[in-house]
Amino acid sequence: MSDVIQIELSNINKHYGSFHALKDINLSIPKGQFVALVGPSGCGKSTLLRSIAGLESISGGTMSIAGEAVNNLPPRKRDVAMVFQSYALYPHMTVLNNLTYSLRIKGTNIKQANKAAEEIAKTIGLSDLLSRYPRELSGGQRQRVAMGRAIIRDPKAFLFDEPLSNLDASLRVHMRKEIRALHDRLGATSVYVTHDQIEAMTMADHVVVLCEGEIVQQGSPLDLYDTPANKFVAGFIGSPAMNFVEGVIGEDGKSVQLNFVHPQKIALNRKLPVGQKVDVGMRPEHLIISNDAANLSAKIAMTEATGPITYYTTDTTPELTLIQQGRGTVSTGDKIGLKIKPEHIYLFDKDTGLVL
Ligand SMILES: Nc1ncnc2c1ncn2[C@@H]1O[C@H](COP(=O)(O)OP(=O)(O)OP(=O)(O)O)[C@@H](O)[C@H]1O
Ligand SMILES: [Mg+2]
Structure with missing residues (x-):
């Protein structure tokens, strides 16, 4: 991790009509950090992540990615990659073509794109599956293709929204480790949304706890565990609960x-x-x-x-x-x-x- 700030959110607010979904969010994410956004359903995790991606407009505040103000940039110009729970793979394309899609639409030649995809397939264990279609893959393999599609874009940050919640318990534990190891290998900056506090604790360097659109506490996993600032965090972090x-x-x-x-x-x-x-x-x-x-x-x-x-x-x-x-x-x-x-x-x- 370096001291360079990769994502900076200052006083981010978001209203849906009269509903105040994000309240004065301040968050600095250093390059290389793995940050988890955690909190109960409806607390604003996805809204915050989607705001960083530019998929959701914000009502106030400023946001920068890799030193560049992005408030007015559309999603494709922000150079971040989102990985969702629903893998959103193209069903009619092979794994290889799913992986190379973003490069091909940018105009990269096919040979180069395929080479890049093969390299990535090697690092994430998909080499033998490149000619398969998404329907011929297991949940974990599909999740890997979704990751591969994000990696091939070499983004400034990875944004994950509950990417593992469709997987069974043992695969989830396995993929947690895989995603974290990949993050480290790529030297990536990642923001990872989950409602599962164990996932947040085990994967992240820095955990941000949200409640009703507000950051109620942020810190290292064990700081939050040992010194919760309030009853909400104390009850939320830890299993079995306090x-x-x-x-x-x-x-x-x-x-x-x-x-x-x-x-x-x-x-x-x-x-x-x-x-x-x-x-x-x-x-x-x-x-x-x-x-x-x-x-x-x-x-x-x-x-x-x-x-x-x-x-x-x-x-x-x-x-x-x-x-x-x-x-x-x-x-x-x-x-x-x-x-x-x-x-x-x-x-x-x-x-x-x-x-x-
Ligand atoms: N388009 C919208 N219009 C109005 N309200 C919305 C809209 N999208 C989200 N909300 C509200 O904003 C709040 C935060 O939603 P968000 O999807 O960010 O929650 P979340 O923390 O991701 O929850 P979950 O864990 O269930 O995915 C919720 O109360 C939700 O109902
Ligand atoms: Mg959500």
Whole structure:
């Protein structure tokens, strides 16, 4: 990665009639970076990506790609390549002709175009499939052709919109790695839209979390995981998700009462205003099952063993999710103690959702 900024978005706003779809988006993407845009359905991910591509007009703000202002440039002049979930391959063309299409319409001679396509086919494992038609390919192979078509244009940036969501789980995991490896090999700049936070976390250098048209936080995957700025990010990033329990700061200001149906109190490592209402966040892996100096007590209501990890759900209301590495040491119906270190307790303002 270099310090050169490849894509710069300043105060981007987008309205659809009275609906404010993108709100003051500011984002600097260095050359070589892999950025994931993540957030729930309808938060504006595709709108933002399509705005960068020029497929969507923006209502305000400025945008530049490789140092050039692109606000007024049509999509084909922006020199970016989009890869979609629906591969949008030409069904009546072979893989080879699908790959060379963009070069042929630019007037590159056929021999040169075919040579370029063969080179790319080699790097993405399509060499044996060049004479096939899209209908004769598997989902993963089609996705590769779509990638190849983007690569052959040698674009200033790759824009991906949920490219893997049509694939089954194991192929998705495989293609994730392939796309990231390809990005690295090409020294590309990529913006990757997904609603799957694990995909975002595992593929990207920089994750941008969107909610209702706004960037709510951006940073490296583990920064977002370790230091979420608000309850939304805390709950969105991480699987299984962070546990939340409503609470109120105790009379000493240094403890919090967890408002389970049967309330329990835990100590804090900081002082907060007495009586402040909060949401308490606890990650599953930070709740350690132990009867020795436990902070909390509960009963196991459900056990799910997957082999390498055992998941538990407690009988508390609200319930807690717990995890143990390897085989479980307790079973459904057992009474357990739980230990959590004060530094692992997240507190969020009840009204604003901001971390305290
Ligand atoms: N052409 C349009 N006219 C009006 N509203 C639109 C239009 N396109 C999108 N929207 C609205 O803008 C919001 C953002 O849409 P967008 O497609 O960017 O969401 P997304 O984050 O990509 O969601 P998903 O994960 O479901 O693909 C949604 O509320 C959507 O209904
Ligand atoms: Mg979308």
